[in-house]
Amino acid sequence: MDLYGTQKVNDKGHLIIGGSDAIDLAHVYGTPLVVYDTALFRMRAAGFQETFKKMGIRAQVAYASKAFSSIAIYELAAEEGLSLDVVSGGELFTAAKADFPRERIHFHGNNKSYMELNYAFDEKIGCIVVDNFLELSMVKEIASTRKQQMNILLRVTPGVEAHTHEFITTGQEDSKFGFDLKNGQADKAFELAYDAPYLQLLGLHCHIGSQIFETDAFTHAAQVLMEKMQAWKETHSFVCTVLNLGGGFGIRYTEEDQPLEPSQYVEKMAEVVLELSKSWNYPLPEIWIEPGRSLVGDAGTTLYTAGSEKEVPGVRTYIAVDGGMSDNIRPALYDANYTAAVANRMTSPHDKTVTIAGKCCESGDKLIVDAKLADVTEGDILAVFCTGAYTYSMAGNYNRLPRPAVIFAEEGHHQLVIRRETYEDITRLDLSLQQKVRKES
């Protein structure tokens, strides 16, 4: 089986992550437990950043924190010199708690509220990525009322179809995000924004989708956006200083996935921008990107304890674990595939076919259908790999299951970064009917 990042197997046949024995981690923190290999996160971050540096391109690599949002990951991202993409007041609040450098925070979202936009101004963040006309009018009004400068990008849909799951493509014309380039919306937004008082229009943004393995869709998007920028230069003598090409770089969940290295995605898109800016004599814009999954996805592993087993003769054997769709909704939502291993028996042949089921009251709560595992008995620790992106951040309390604990592991040290939810946590917002009912007099 293929391991990720710093993962190894020790002489007890146990899985090691970030220099720590996964079985010890499971005993110390309990399961389900999400373990982040932070050295791998650092390596991925450097992979993107160094490629831009080598190519002599000014860039910002913003961690798209919807993939996994927490104070500690924001602190780590800041430490690595990343910028940050947030999509809600809640993510911005978390970033503020982590004291993330505000000038490197970019605020996304297709329906930001007036309150959220004001909050972004309060925090003096680096940039608001304006998604629609309502937002543009609100941002203009807030900036003028407060007499406060704000950098903005216009998010556009370039009409590029990326080859990925239909729910995670976003760059096509029929999308809820952004101003359409072809039907004139983007031009109209530009007219309303480029000389608005207190607003500094930096340039354009697009994000064509997620879990993309090819570079063509990215280079095509870069070309389409550069063409629009060049058109505005000709008509309005306006020069965009930033081109944000979003995230979406694919990772290897299973051996069917063949992602490129971060550097390869960056090189290809940067080459197009360099080439076009040279041939059109367009001042080279800064390139911003927003990787989420490719920074945290394969850095995360979820450890579960195996419980009940059920054989359906001639059909399949189910092994149930102490988590499931409540901590990883992706298999149920996107038919996402993962691989797993018996973390306390890594050297045994993983040649039995079993289905790993969760403990939620849903037949569809299956984490892996037809996983290849060693013999599993109750109490074994199962490791499901590549669960660092869009798992904890999309987790819920269905069936009132507490969300797992999350730890960072590096060079033999480990640290709790999100504590396990307790039953008290789960009921903290509930109000009892025994409380006094207020009567209006």
Ligand SMILES: Cc1ncc(COP(=O)(O)O)c(C=O)c1O
């Ligand atoms: C605007 C935007 N930027 C960045 C991302 C991050 O995408 P990924 O996690 O695939 O890199 C997303 C999510 O797809 C997004 O919507």
Ligand SMILES: N[C@@H](CCCC[NH3+])C(=O)O
């Ligand atoms: N949540 C999705 C990706 C959405 C990306 C956000 N725009 C996933 O798990 O793959």
